[in-house]
Amino acid sequence: MKLADKFSISGATRDNMTREGYLDVRARISRAGVYEYAAYELAPLFDDREPLDLIRVYRSADEVFKSAAMQSFAKKPVTIGHPWTNVTAENVKDHQAGFSGDTIGREGDYLTCSLLIQSADAVNRILRGDGELSAGYECDLTREIGTHEGVRFDAVQRNIIGNHIALVDAGRCGPLCRVGDRAPSGAKPQVASVAHDCACNGKPDMTTATAVAAALMAVTHDGFTGQMDAVAATMFGKVKDQAAALQTANTKLEAELSATKTSMADAATKHAAELETLRKQIPDGAMLDLLVAGREKVKTDAKKVMGDAFAATGTDAEIRRAVVNAKMGDKAKDKPDEYVSIAFTTLVDLAGDGNTNGNGQNFTGRDTISEAAQAAGGQAKPGTAASARQAMLDRMTNASQPAKA
Numbered sequence: 001m002k003l004a005d006k007f008s009i010s011g012a013t014r015d016n017m018t019r020e021g022y023l024d025v026r027a028r029i030s031r032a033g034v035y036e037y038a039a040y041e042l043a044p045l046f047d048d049r050e051p052l053d054l055i056r057v058y059r060s061a062d063e064v065f066k067s068a069a070m071q072s073f074a075k076k077p078v079t080i081g082h083p084w085t086n087v088t089a090e091n092v093k094d095h096q097a098g099f100s101g102d103t104i105g106r107e108g109d110y111l112t113c114s115l116l117i118q119s120a121d122a123v124n125r126i127l128r129g130d131g132e133l134s135a136g137y138e139c140d141l142t143r144e145i146g147t148h149e150g151v152r153f154d155a156v157q158r159n160i161i162g163n164h165i166a167l168v169d170a171g172r173c174g175p176l177c178r179v180g181d182r183a184p185s186g187a188k189p190q191v192a193s194v195a196h197d198c199a200c201n202g203k204p205d206m207t208t209a210t211a212v213a214a215a216l217m218a219v220t221h222d223g224f225t226g227q228m229d230a231v232a233a234t235m236f237g238k239v240k241d242q243a244a245a246l247q248t249a250n251t252k253l254e255a256e257l258s259a260t261k262t263s264m265a266d267a268a269t270k271h272a273a274e275l276e277t278l279r280k281q282i283p284d285g286a287m288l289d290l291l292v293a294g295r296e297k298v299k300t301d302a303k304k305v306m307g308d309a310f311a312a313t314g315t316d317a318e319i320r321r322a323v324v325n326a327k328m329g330d331k332a333k334d335k336p337d338e339y340v341s342i343a344f345t346t347l348v349d350l351a352g353d354g355n356t357n358g359n360g361q362n363f364t365g366r367d368t369i370s371e372a373a374q375a376a377g378g379q380a381k382p383g384t385a386a387s388a389r390q391a392m393l394d395r396m397t398n399a400s401q402p403a404k405a
Contacts, residue, residue: 014127022098023117023126029073029100029135029165030111032061034151040235042155045141051235058146058153063139063160064111070104073113073135073162080122080167082136087164097122100165115165122167136164301348320344 016025035058040051049055063069077087078098087095097119104113115133117123139157146153283291299312302323312319317337324332324343332343 017123018116020118021120021123023123024114025117025126026112026114027133028107028110028112029133030064030137030160031109032059032064033109034058034148034153042141045143045155055155056151056153057141057155057157058144058148059157059160060148061109063158064109065106066160069160069162070106070111072137072160073100073111073165074102074104076100076162077164078115078117078122078167079136079164080119080125082134082166082168083164086138087136095164097167113165117167125167130169132168134166134168135162136166137162301344305344305347305351317341323347 016023018024034056037055037057038051039046039049039053039055042055042057046053046055076099077092077096078100079087079095080097083091083095085091098115098117101114101116104111106112117126138161140159141155141157143154144156146156295316298316298319302312302319303310305323306326310323314322317340321332321337321340324335324340324347327347328343332340335343
């Protein structure tokens with residue numbers, strides 16, 4: 001697994017510069033102890049954890065100061081920032097800003113080495129005091145729970161092999177530096193159980209989380225188009241899927257909005273047409289006069305048949321039906337409005353003529369319409385009132401019969 005750690009360069013001045021403008025300094029590049037990483041930096045070993053979960057990794061002094069580990073940092077390239085792959089003969093010309101010397105030493109818990117910084121950009125950064133060193137290396141990383149000096153850890157580093165030493169900005173160092181995902185030894189990592197047992201319950205503090213977000217954004221805004229590691233590729237794929245889903249949802253919403261607009265426009269057109277139809281149905285003054293006169297005539301005719309006490313209420317058709325039902329009973333039940341209208345007119349005529357029935361009594365409407373015809377003289381003579389009533393009776397009969405084919 002490829003990892004990176006950072007240490008500051010202190011005390012570097014122009015007195016350390018060579019005649020060529022290089023900077024010759026000695027620096028601390030690594031130490032023993034417990035280090036904190038975000039889970040995504042340790043993929044795939046901690047893929048079961050959330051990407052920003054805090055993982056503590058223990059590096060023992062025995063491993064840091066093992067002869068092979070120390071000498072692996074000798075004569076290694078110094079880079080500006082961590083390359084996305086190991087520095088090799090194929091890409092060193094693209095990354096190298098200097099190199100380490102062949103003397104690797106120990107100062108207490110720190111691993112030290114001499115550095116010759118050749119790039120003017122790297123030299124100026126160090127002299128300004130805004131550059132920090134971050135060792136890029138490979139190691140075997142296994143999940144093991146334990147404690148070191150009272151600090152609980154989740155994993156252990158072994159077999160450290162240096163690859164390069166990077167000059168990085170302070171805001172993008174520490175657990176945010178470049179992390180790879182392959183073990184150089186070829187051995188499969190041993191996986192042990194792990195729990196959220198740190199003081200923050202397995203979550204990084206806000207400072208760490210903010211720094212991680214800032215670093216990731218910086219990579220994006222810097223226009224980085226290099227190779228992504230497995231975790232980054234997975235996260236990028238999820239983002240692409242989410243973006244595609246959002247686009248699909250947006251397209252659906254736009255279609256629904258368009259359909260709603262069309263439906264509302266159709267409804268508005270239909271409503272306007274209905275309003276126009278209703279407007280045309282509103283009677284003008286002359287028509288209103290006719291309607292009022294007709295209404296009054298129906299009420300007057302109804303009282304002529306039924307008497308002044310009759311309550312002529314309802315529509316014209318309802319008043320006519322009420323009169324016919326009162327005079328004819330069930331014989332007029334369920335008859336169409338045309339039949340009722342003719343019967344009503346006949347009853348009004350009979351009531352106005354003062355006809356008598358066959359017993360010489362005045363016709364009151366209690367008799368049937370056919371009896372009224374008999375009271376008028378049986379076989380009515382043409383041109384008489386009786387013949388007119390007979391014609392009405394014929395129309396009523398025809399109106400009540402179904403149409404012939």
